[in-house]
Amino acid sequence: MNCDETLNLLDPFVDGELPEQERGTVQQHLDGCPSCQHELRQINELRETLARTPRYVAPDSLESDVHEMLAMAADQPATRPSWGRWMKPMTTHAAAAMLGALFFYGALQPSSAPTMPMREIVAAHVRSLMDDRLTQVRSNDTHNVGPWFAGKIDFAPAVYDLNAKGFPLLGGRVDYLHDKKVAALVYLRRKHRINVFISPETGTQTKKWLQTSHNGYNIVGWHDRGFQYWAISDLNPKELTEFSKLAVAQ
Numbered sequence: 001m002n003c004d005e006t007l008n009l010l011d012p013f014v015d016g017e018l019p020e021q022e023r024g025t026v027q028q029h030l031d032g033c034p035s036c037q038h039e040l041r042q043i044n045e046l047r048e049t050l051a052r053t054p055r056y057v058a059p060d061s062l063e064s065d066v067h068e069m070l071a072m073a074a075d076q077p078a079t080r081p082s083w084g085r086w087m088k089p090m091t092t093h094a095a096a097a098m099l100g101a102l103f104f105y106g107a108l109q110p111s112s113a114p115t116m117p118m119r120e121i122v123a124a125h126v127r128s129l130m131d132d133r134l135t136q137v138r139s140n141d142t143h144n145v146g147p148w149f150a151g152k153i154d155f156a157p158a159v160y161d162l163n164a165k166g167f168p169l170l171g172g173r174v175d176y177l178h179d180k181k182v183a184a185l186v187y188l189r190r191k192h193r194i195n196v197f198i199s200p201e202t203g204t205q206t207k208k209w210l211q212t213s214h215n216g217y218n219i220v221g222w223h224d225r226g227f228q229y230w231a232i233s234d235l236n237p238k239e240l241t242e243f244s245k246l247a248v249a250q
């Protein structure tokens with residue numbers, strides 16, 4: 001069993017839905033594959049996060065996003081709806097929120113086969129919105145947000161001032177991607193929140209610019225002055241790309 005096959009089966013594996021023999025085969029691959037183990041940890045972490053969020057009042061935008069997603073899902077033979085049993089004990093709002101997160105997450109599983117960074121980026125974005133801990137430092141002043149990171153991470157992220165360009169800064173926080181601390185900056189465009197994850201470049205990337213989307217979230221990745229940036233939002237790709245170009249131009 002290779003990594004792709006294993007990743008496709010991780011969801012039912014976690015849910016205990018696999019027949020014993022298949023389960024054994026997945027376990028055997030996991031035992032020898034750090035990369036798939038990492039994926040498994042991501043899934044478990046996201047589920048724990050969701051499990052710790054029993055009551056959550058979904059913003060209107062999330063509810064409408066969910067309805068849109070569901071409409072799309074009806075058109076596509078997309079994914080395995082294993083979220084049903086999560087829903088029962090919850091209020092409508094919580095259910096909508098959970099459904100949204102699980103759908104976004106579930107939709108990333110088998111058919112779209114995204115690369116690992118995309119999945120992590122989406123998971124981190126969803127986590128930040130659901131846990132209501134989008135910002136640890138809340139300020140639209142770059143001179144407050146930049147210095148806040150000192151001593152919390154081992155690099156100094158550039159905090160772009162795009163207030164005048166229609167992308168006000170909300171604040172920042174420390175987050176995790178690939179088990180490493182990254183700086184997360186939060187910007188706003190109308191009602192759309194934009195998470196920007198920043199980490200020092202590792203030198204393994206080849207592509208200078210990348211624009212992609214996964215089930216409702218748009219992602220733009222770029223390198224600039226020794227750093228890797230990932231911006232993610234439900235904002236449309238055109239404006240998100242505009243945001244990244246404005247950032248680079250600073």
Ligand SMILES: [Zn+2]
Nearest residue numbers: 002003033036
């Ligand atoms: Zn593997």
